[in-house]
Amino acid sequence: MTVNATQQGSGLAGEIASYNFAYLDEQTKRMIRRAILKAIAIPGYQVPFASREMPMPYGWGTGGVQVTAAVIGPDDTLKVIDQGADDTTNAVSIRAFFQKVANVAVTTRTREASIIQTRHRIPEAPLAEGQVLVYQVPIPEPLRFLEPRETETRKMHALEEYGLMHVKLYEDIARHGHIATTYAYPVLVADRYVMDPSPTPKFDNPKMDNSPALQLFGAGREKRIYAIPPHTKVVSLDFEDHPFEIQSFEEPCALCGAHGVYLDEVILDDRGGRMFVCSDTDNCEERRDAGHRGHLAPDEAYGARETTA
Numbered sequence: 271m272t273v274n275a276t277q278q279g280s281g282l283a284g285e286i287a288s289y290n291f292a293y294l295d296e297q298t299k300r301m302i303r304r305a306i307l308k309a310i311a312i313p314g315y316q317v318p319f320a321s322r323e324m325p326m327p328y329g330w331g332t333g334g335v336q337v338t339a340a341v342i343g344p345d346d347t348l349k350v351i352d353q354g355a356d357d358t359t360n361a362v363s364i365r366a367f368f369q370k371v372a373n374v375a376v377t378t379r380t381r382e383a384s385i386i387q388t389r390h391r392i393p394e395a396p397l398a399e400g401q402v403l404v405y406q407v408p409i410p411e412p413l414r415f416l417e418p419r420e421t422e423t424r425k426m427h428a429l430e431e432y433g434l435m436h437v438k439l440y441e442d443i444a445r446h447g448h449i450a451t452t453y454a455y456p457v458l459v460a461d462r463y464v465m466d467p468s469p470t471p472k473f474d475n476p477k478m479d480n481s482p483a484l485q486l487f488g489a490g491r492e493k494r495i496y497a498i499p500p501h502t503k504v505v506s507l508d509f510e511d512h513p514f515e516i517q518s519f520e521e522p523c524a525l526c527g528a529h530g531v532y533l534d535e536v537i538l539d540d541r542g543g544r545m546f547v548c549s550d551t552d553n554c555e556e557r558r559d560a561g562h563r564g565h566l567a568p569d570e571a572y573g574a575r576e577t578t579a
Contacts, residue, residue: 290371291344291371291372292338292339292340292342292368292371292372293324293325293339293367293371293372294322294336294339294340298320298322298336298340299339299340301319301320302319302336302337302339302340302495303340303341305317305318305319305495306337306340306341306486306495306497309486309487309495309496309497310484310497310499312463313459313460313462313463313497313498313499313502314458314459314460314462314463314464314465314496314498315427315463315496316410316411316427316494316495316496317494317495317496318493318494319493319494319495320493321333321336321490321491321493322336324336324490325367326363326364326367328490328491329408329491330360330363331360331364331387331389331406331490332490332491333406333407333487333488333489333490333491333492333494333495334364334387334388334389334404334405334406334407334488334490335364335367335387335406335488335490336488336490337404337486337487337488337495338368338385338387338404339368339371339372341385341402341404341486342368342372342374342385343374344372344373344374345384346374346375346384346385347374347375347376347377347382347383347384347385348365348368348374348375348376348377348383348384348385348386348387349365349376349377349378349379349380349382349383349385349386349387349552350362350364350365350368350376350386350387350388351386351387351388351389351391351393351550351551351552352388352389352390353389353390353391353534353549354390354391354393354532354534354548354549354550354551355549355551356378356551356552357551360389361389364387378551378552378555379552379556380393380394380395380397380552380553381395381398383401384400384401384402385401385402385404386401386402386403386404387404387406388403388404388405388406389405389406390406390453390468390469390470390471391470391471391474391532391549391550392470392474392477392478393550393552393553394531394532394548394550394553395550395552395553395556397477397481397482397483398482398483399482399483399500400483401482401483401484402483402484402485402486403481403483403484403485403486404486404487404488405467405468405470405485405486405487405488406468406488407466407468407487407488407489407492407494408468408469408489408491408492409454409466409489409492410466410487410489410492410494410496411423411466411492411494412435412454412456412464412465412466413426413427413434413435413464416434416435416438417434427463427464430462432458432464432507435456435464435507436507436509439451439507439508439509440509443509443512448512448515449508449512449514451472452471452472452517453469453470453471453472454466454467454468454469454470455467455472455475455506455507455514456506456507457475457478457504457505457506457507458504458505458506458507459498459502459503459504460502460503460504461503461505464507465496465498468487471517471532472506472514472516472517473516473517473532474532475504475506475514475516476506476516478498478504479502479503479504479505480501480502480503480504481498481500481501481502481504482500482501483500484497484498484499484500485497485498517532519533519546521533521546522546522564523546523547523548523554523557523564524545524546524547524564524565524566524567525547525548525554525558525563525564525566525567526548526553526554526555526557526558526562526563526564526567527557527562527563527564527565527567528548528553528554528557528562528564531548531549531550531553532548532549532550533546533547533548533549534546534547534548534549545566
């Protein structure tokens with residue numbers, strides 16, 4: 271999935287503008303790949319790396335973009351989603367960025383993509399062997415809001431002292447009668463490291479367990495990379511008398527009628543009207559293309575979408 275090539279800018283013969291394949295220089299890519307290999311060898315462990323300046327502000331996916339740039343090759347097909355959607359500003363801009371600097375094929379279909387870069391969601395469609403899921407991570411340290419000192423959290427990880435996290439979950443139960451954390455729900459990876467799965471909803475946590483895809487996490491501002499190799503055990507923290515539970519929704523998707531998927535609430539008017547729709551736009555459109563309809567779906571037929579290059 272690597273390439274040692276330089277893409278030349280098109281234009282008049284006198285132009286000297288050029289850029290490296292996938293924007294980053296090859297030495298930087300090798301440095302990031304070494305961090306990725308170490309992260310794969312130690313699942314859930316946060317590996318420091320020298321994060322580079324990217325043509326986007328911190329908080330807009332610089333860590334995920336650097337990881338994608340380090341592993342993408344000319345034969346890959348890229349999909350980018352932002353909270354499940356392919357058509358939001360973050361997803362569109364990152365997809366256009368890689369089209370320009372790597373000239374790779376892009377798609378909105380989960381099953382067609384070899385690399386999927388995501389912000390805050392895991393696709394509903396099951397991932398397959400050979401696929402790579404790259405997460406954009408704002409805060410990689412799961413203990414940050416319990417112990418702000420980085421020196422202490424590193425010691426806690428080294429000594430496997432995660433009692434503070436269990437105390438936090440217990441306090442939720444004492445106050446609310448249940449574990450109130452709904453996103454960035456901490457997980458234990460390979461029976462060793464507690465990891466922040468990025469701010470994905472806890473609905474997606476079970477998809478991480480024993481996934482056939484390689485999962486890579488990049489935090490550009492925090493300069494950390496971590497990983498979950500394929501077929502790795504991932505367990506959400508809980509208690510025997512308060513087991514981990516995912517969110518449930520009373521209504522199906524209003525557009526495709528899907529049950530058992532993660533839904534977004536959409537406000538329709540100022541009188542309290544609302545509907546729930548699939549967060550994963552590809553899954554929703556795929557179901558509508560297959561003829562499924564929700565109670566608020568428009569009547570017109572949905573044409574098949576094409577993969578663009």
